[in-house]
Amino acid sequence: MTSVKVKLKQNDIDKIKEICAAHNYEPGELINVLHQTQEYFGYLPAEIQEVISWELNVSAAKVYGVVTFYSYFTMTPKGRYPVSVCTGTACYVRGAENVLEEIKKQLDLQVGETSDDGKYSLSCLRCVGACGLAPVVLVGDKTYGRVAPDDVKGIIDEYKDKD
């Protein structure tokens, strides 16, 4: 289990309670609650899941089961500049694998990891729907299209001097 030990502050707990209350403590709303909570905190560590489990009156095992089932939910915080490589079929056929290898090398990260300083994280996603631009790389919300392995350094350099 990859999780980060966190101590929740009282106002964090209040925030989670507020989200659960907004969904009427309905166990069927679990996924919507998780969506909103992750939107607020950026990720869903075990401690947050535990609060949700109490509030909605479902077992922590069920919450954990749902969080780990869906790829959209994460238990590790994303980097400030999350780098995502599209590995949908169109991008794969146009060479996304080589681009991914180059990014791994440049950032010294494996897929699913976040750098120690919390600046970058690397993930793969399936089809962003911009197949005309394949292969596609996203840094945060910014999309880079028709990326070749040689372009990777230039893309990462754009973020070098940013915090």
Added chain:
Amino acid sequence: MHLMVCGGTGCRASASDTIEQKLKNKLEEKNLENDIQVVTTGCFGFCEKGPIIKVLPDNTFYTQVSPDDVDEIIEEHIIKGRQLTRLLYKDPQKDETIADAKDMGFYKKQLRIALRNCGFINPENIEEYIARDGYEALGKVLTEMQPMDVIDAVKTSGIRGRGGGGFPTGLKWEFAYNNQSDQKYVVCNADEGDPGAFMDRSILEGDPHSVIEAMSICGYSMGSDTGIVYIRAEYPLAINRLKTAINQAREFGLLGEDIMGSGFNFDIQLRYGAGAFVCGEETALIHSMEGSRGEPTIKPPYPAASGYLDKPTNVNNVETFANIPVIINKGADWFAKIGNKNSTGTKVFALAGKINNVGLIEVPMGTTLREVIFEIGGGIKDNKKFKAVQTGGPSGGCLTEEHLDTPIDFDNLLAAGSMMGSGGMIVMDEEDCMVSVAKFFLDFTVEESCGKCAPCRVGNKRLYELLTKITDGKGTREDLDILRNQSNVIKDTALCGLGQSSPSPVLSTLNNFYEEYLAHVEEERCPAGQCKNLMKYIIDEENCVGCTACARVCPVGAITGEKKKVHEIDPNLCIKCGACMDKCKFNAIFIK
């Protein structure tokens, strides 16, 4: 005059929103903002050439527009009335520019029903939808038709589910109608998870009202007052446009209570998917909507009898819904005449891969693969040779040259060893290794298997390992037999549609590209030159001048030879980094 700027995801990614803003600013600067309207539209489909701007009423179709072109478009085209030739589409075969989209090869063979409004209207303005016969079908249904009339019309039209399965939509509606209950649900499956397919997203982004209208029609026919759209959280633009559309429909009294004074109530809620391919399966989707892990369950009971919260539920895909208002407006017979006997209407495809015109297309059923790939798609990129076309995503298969004249429909694709699927169509050329392609899809299935049943959870993992062994050059002929055998077992025993179809990429490539598998296992050779572990770097004796450049650059000392004499690469030491080949000035190093 109107400037239609494509606001689809592909064009947005190439700064179409900046273009739009600059257009508006420039028009204001010239005091033209009242005469000329800038409209954000849904996807035009021709993503390869995006961002796209269409000028109305003269229909000029500008491609690959950059923010820097804005000034010139306004100065030249808008003010002086002169088309900018350099931004027009250039036909690669005839070397001439084409100004009007309808004359382009990409659009000529298309027939747009589900995509009828994409690129023509502002999806965030309900009045534009209404102006193009929007909500007319709902009005007709509510005032002139009984629920059973609607179901009969949908049945007569012959439309089959566009999400992949191809089940007759009218029958599904009838089942839901026949099951009595105090509460029923209409669900729209917008959890488009097929990698390389983006048709549902384009419809929701470009024409959300068509889905809302169709869901209301479905609700009326089966006796439901609640619709739910299950949509991927990864589609923020589609979610926003859908929300806007739902709110506008409520304001106009087209959702809510007593719609058009008919006494019929209907409203729509959203539920967000969270990234699980298996949720495209309707029982898994329903579990996910209930807040659980999206694991499928055995049918029966079918959702039509016991679905969301154990109530009768009808699940249809976005594209299926988008067709419904047209069927009602133009008549079921009109629709049934399009396409083939058993596959009526049109199908939207996301055409991608090694093809010149990547984009979203809609063609009548029965169009051949050749027409789609070579006429609409403009042929293979860089004049390479066509090798295969993959349809149906991870559940489909790879078809070859011999299938090119197959008319596309549900049954033909299935008979050829692939399937319609949701409409992903990926074209591959001679440089794509089919074993690697099968491995790519298995990698996807292994990741997306929900883990509930062993054939899918364990079996696909084993298939993936075998494919890895083969692409590493360690496979044997026996492995090919195991591969086939095991694929058949998974197909026969897996619980849901995902598992049952997951071996299709393996089986179809085994059937159509057996030679290529053999080359991998018997000759340790990858004919496409893609499997790195099977590549051999070889020095051509005739071209090598013995300059020693390659030997000096080789990081592992695998290259030996005396000065001015032919060098040699030791295949056991070579790590296939390619440094020697980059360095050689005499083209003396090649890959075999």
